[in-house]
Amino acid sequence: MDGLSRRRMLVTGGALGALGALGAASPARARSLWTWAPSGSVAGKGAGVDPDWVWDEEADPVLAAVIERGDVAKANEALRKWTRNDQPLPDGLPGDLRDFMEHARRLPSWTDRDKLAAAARFTKKKGIYTGALYGLGSGLMSTAIPREARAVYYSKGGADMKDRIAKTARLGYDVGDLDAYQPQGGMIVTAVKTRLVHAAVRHLLPQSPGWSATSGGQTIPISQADVMVTWHSLATFVMHKIKDWGIPVSTAESDGYLHVWQVTAHMLGVLDEYIPNSWDEANAQSRQVLDPILASTPEGDKLTELLLDIVAELDAGLTRPLINAFSRYTLGNRTGDLIGLDREPFWQPLISAAWPLLVAFREGLIPLPLVPEAAWTVEEAIRRFVLLFLSEGRGIHLEIPETNRPS
Ligand code: HEM
Numbered sequence: 001m002d003g004l005s006r007r008r009m010l011v012t013g014g015a016l017g018a019l020g021a022l023g024a025a026s027p028a029r030a031r032s033l034w035t036w037a038p039s040g041s042v043a044g045k046g047a048g049v050d051p052d053w054v055w056d057e058e059a060d061p062v063l064a065a066v067i068e069r070g071d072v073a074k075a076n077e078a079l080r081k082w083t084r085n086d087q088p089l090p091d092g093l094p095g096d097l098r099d100f101m102e103h104a105r106r107l108p109s110w111t112d113r114d115k116l117a118a119a120a121r122f123t124k125k126k127g128i129y130t131g132a133l134y135g136l137g138s139g140l141m142s143t144a145i146p147r148e149a150r151a152v153y154y155s156k157g158g159a160d161m162k163d164r165i166a167k168t169a170r171l172g173y174d175v176g177d178l179d180a181y182q183p184q185g186g187m188i189v190t191a192v193k194t195r196l197v198h199a200a201v202r203h204l205l206p207q208s209p210g211w212s213a214t215s216g217g218q219t220i221p222i223s224q225a226d227v228m229v230t231w232h233s234l235a236t237f238v239m240h241k242i243k244d245w246g247i248p249v250s251t252a253e254s255d256g257y258l259h260v261w262q263v264t265a266h267m268l269g270v271l272d273e274y275i276p277n278s279w280d281e282a283n284a285q286s287r288q289v290l291d292p293i294l295a296s297t298p299e300g301d302k303l304t305e306l307l308l309d310i311v312a313e314l315d316a317g318l319t320r321p322l323i324n325a326f327s328r329y330t331l332g333n334r335t336g337d338l339i340g341l342d343r344e345p346f347w348q349p350l351i352s353a354a355w356p357l358l359v360a361f362r363e364g365l366i367p368l369p370l371v372p373e374a375a376w377t378v379e380e381a382i383r384r385f386v387l388l389f390l391s392e393g394r395g396i397h398l399e400i401p402e403t404n405r406p407s
Pocket of ligand 1: 149152168228231268
């Protein structure tokens with residue numbers, strides 16, 4: 001999808017980047033100086049501008065114009081008919097939007113089909129872990145990412161979290177799909193639509209009094225840095241936990257999983273100079289952009305409550321205490337405390353003891369008799385959750401918003 005360009009509103013090279021870093025004093029901007037070098041990116045080079053000052057210079061003006069002209073309903077009606085990667089764009093799209101989408105739907109020149117196939121094999125084998133980690137790890141962590149929590153809370157979707165979760169699950173489902181970027185798959189469609197939604201949000205949110213009052217000086221939301229923060233809360237976090245849990249992953253599969261997310265970042269409009277070219281580079285960038293900014297906010301706290309209720313409502317046999325305990329086990333106590341997860345004296349020790357044994361058994365590292373009976377309650381609940389969570393996304397249409405959260 002988008003070429004190596006997109007959201008760069010390089011307001012001005014290094015000078016403003018440095019100024020941005022200086023402005024990092026308030027909690028919403030508590031981030032260290034951007035020093036991650038473009039030599040570690042898929043582009044291999046770049047200006048090194050702080051991505052906090054880069055948005056989407058290709059998509060943003062187009063979506064602003066579509067909204068201002070009152071063309072959102074017309075665009076959404078046409079977008080509903082676009083579901084497969086290989087499908088021509090539907091009739092009825094406004095001309096400027098269509099031109100942009102024709103450009104944005106192209107995969108980057110560095111797409112590697114073999115790596116994508118390895119990613120599909122990885123998800124097929126390890127889908128229960130990635131599903132659980134997206135749903136009960138990354139999803140909840142997002143409420144401790146202040147800018148994301150506020151953007152979500154004050155945007156239209158913040159008023160209907162169930163719908164929003166279904167739409168986000170759609171991305172989790174499509175990215176893990178065996179056909180993700182194949183002609184018959186749907187990930188190009190999902191990524192391009194998401195890019196449109198983000199560009200619309202950049203136009204709308206600055207008009208929200210609630211967002212403006214809490215944005216910590218950021219005047220346009222969803223910078224390239226913000227997108228990479230969320231990217232790390234998904235891809236980097238999941239691979240880190242998989243390794244942490246001792247799950248064997250071949251180099252080809254680990255590289256493949258990185259690749260599917262690199263392509264996804266590009267398709268979401270991230271410039272190639274900000275997309276890490278290896279897990280080492282990803283970990284280094286994540287330490288710089290994600291770890292220091294995790295914090296609790298009133299908006300995040302409200303979203304956590306809603307999310308936990310909705311997960312429990314999925315009726316996958318997961319009770320609130322089990323969700324609290326599994327999420328805390330996955331996210332660790334620091335993030336668990338930030339998002340206000342209850343401590344669960346019954347479930348926490350059980351999960352800490354049982355999960356490593358379940359993983360070891362699933363991976364063929366220990367025999368069945370070593371897995372305690374109670375562990376299967378956890379395994380069954382997580383498995384059903386993953387199935388239900390991912391199926392939530394099917395048949396859901398991503399739509400361009402035309403308003404913010406109604407106040
Ligand atoms: C919408 C994924 C980064 C804020 C969406 C949607 C998806 C998505 C699938 C469509 C669902 C919907 O319309 O509700 C992603 C991915 C990201 C990313 C994969 C990074 C890898 C971010 C960041 C922010 C953000 C960094 C804010 C700082 C939003 C908002 C919406 C949205 C406000 C609008 C939906 C609504 O009305 O609530 N995103 N996103 N996203 N995203 Fe993102």
